[in-house]
Amino acid sequence: MLTTLKNYPATVNLLLSASLILTLARAITLPYLVIYLSGSFSLSVADIGLVIGSTLIIGSLLSLYGGFLVDRVSSYRLILALTAVFALGFLGTFVARDIWLFYGCLILINLAYAVIDIAVKSGFGSLLPVTERGEVFSIKYTLTNIGYAVGPFLGAGMAKLDISLPFLLSAGLGAGFFFIYFVWGDRGLNAADETRKTVPFLAVGKLLLQDYRLVCFTLGGLLSAVVFGQFTAYLSQYLVVTTTPESTYQIISTVVATNALMVIGLQYSIGRKISHKHLNLWLAAGLSMFMLGLAGFALSTSILLWVISMAIFTLGEIIVFPAEYMFIDKIAPDNLRGMYYGAQNLANLGAALGPVLCGVVLATQRPHYIFYMLVLFIVAGGLFYFLGASSLRAEPDKDSV
Template sequence: MQFISFFHPIVWIILNGTIFTRIASFMTIPFLAIYLQNQLHASPLMIGITLGIAQLCATVGGFIGGYLTDKFGRKFIILTTVFIWSAVFVGFATVGVVELFILLNAINGLCRSFFEPATQALMIDFTEEKKRRRLFSFRYTAINIAAVIGPLCGVWISGMSNAKIPFFITATMYAVYGVFLIFMFQKYDVTPQNQAQKQTILQMFKVIFSDKKLLYLLAGGILVNLCYSQFDSTLPQYINLNIENGVKLYSVLITLNAIVVLALQLPIGIYTERISIMKSLVFGILFFAAGFIIFNFAHTPWLFIVGMIIFTVGEIFAFPMMNALIEEIAPATQKATYLGASQFKNLGGFIGPVFGGWLLIHFSSELYIVMAVIFLFSLVFYRLAFLMKETV
């Protein structure tokens, strides 16, 4: 009972809803490229554009979604977004033209960039300041639980039925969650105590981009995401070039990544509550860099496994703290706006695969050394942000 009472019921609802909706998303989104190739016979270029557009829209849409959340309220944005999202997955299952698929995936990216700042801001509204670091750790754990379950469900359902069925199931799950939230929002008053200031979006842009602390954090986040994106883009190619049965090894590393997160998130999360956010970020980025250095010199599967364990420990230390630091510097009336602006760090995820691919072609033997250096360079921006925060 003490564990349950640690957070407000609305926080537990959103955390469990994160698992539920992320399972739904992971059932389909990781397999979009295969679906486009097999069902719509899309070219590699069109597949790349389709997948990239969601990340690009999420980068821009996060700020707008955060602003609208502060302006119109968490409830309105969450409910509107979740039902539009449901319709998007119905569209995925029914359209037969790649160009329409690109449009739908753009809306998918916008929905995520609206939904996440709104749900995070809602949880913050109902969480004491001293408990917020653990909140972000729990949320990160919830995402990783879904990352283990969702793809397995997607593979199983696709193997048992038509390739379109997972999209319809995902759409249904989002709609069910939306209906559930309607009843929960009637039970609990989710109006924040600190009402957002009435500002135009241009005024809000001026406020956000005059906050040097936030700009430093975004710069650091872009560099971290640029490097982290190699996990999905260049690492499978690099392993395939250097290891026999590389595809099998990479699938083992993906599973290992999720298992390590689930096993160590709670103990590391509790430890990070006893140290400063900056120290946690330093630990995380040092582990990230160490993991990449091991990848760079690995020529046996066990070295890649060791590198992945170290890399994942860095992920556990760093990722929850990146959002916690954004939340900590945000004014009480602009929490969602700042969390939305933090989506600009996704720009690194958009640039990273292109830059990493170029390095893989021309400087493959130094690829992960370069990335380790970029990881370490991100600490300069985090340190600058931290020093400005301390002097305020």
């Protein structure tokens, strides 16, 4: 991977560093949001879930317009402006003493992060040939997971001094990347074409709804994200109901470590092999791994079985994420990449929905029924994936506006 990074243009490496640094900043505070909201604002568990889930949903929905801006505004200026919003959002959470100000800052953080992610992926499409994009998406996902693996440890160290300090550290990382990108960023990256006819946002949105492939793949991603978007949340819910708090903590810590180590160790080597060819087969393999992993979770009675099940589940994650990116990259017109990747971000709605649905099932049915439900979501998501992928043979790769 290091050899590949050395061969990339400086602009590509700077975009990859955005994924690493900003994800690290986000991961520093995520594990402590529940504790912070409870201690600083005296919120109940239900209210905390509402705050965290709704800010993610609002940020994801607004990022669709952010994708529109990626296609219309210079990516350099957009990334710079949103990095400033990202840093100021974390600074706001550090100083906020009112829950609504804190809530607004969380929305800004999620929105800025989502749109920067869209701009980064769109930048890859304009800077690299088709044959190299699967590899760069895998590197990006590897770096993202490194950020999520390291961030909580940095946050833990800061939280021991003061529970609010992780927010200040995250703000500092955002400000640091702002300076780096201001000095070394490519000012010509995805610069707007002034000769191109401007199309209103709603008109572009209508055009996207007419793309059968995009609609199918967005629905497939949303349904599948219920399963893999926040798996630690619903596994924690399941374990709290079926085991002791001590066992829950031990198992969750172990499976999270297993997931992080496998993604960091295998994502690049496996993901680089995924190309536009045989996407159906790759998706079938990835979704099958998810289903086998879920079956393993349902049957696990020891930490070893939990680790094996998580390893299988993680293989699905390693395959499906790059395959999703490659599909969108294949069908997205050059002048609408931002909007297409913005539509893909709507899968976050499924991630936010997962813990809610699992909570309802756990409250009303036998605990292991959640795995039946999650398998159904994988089957439904896979159906939409394959409907979208199979249509590639009948429809042109690129549309135009």
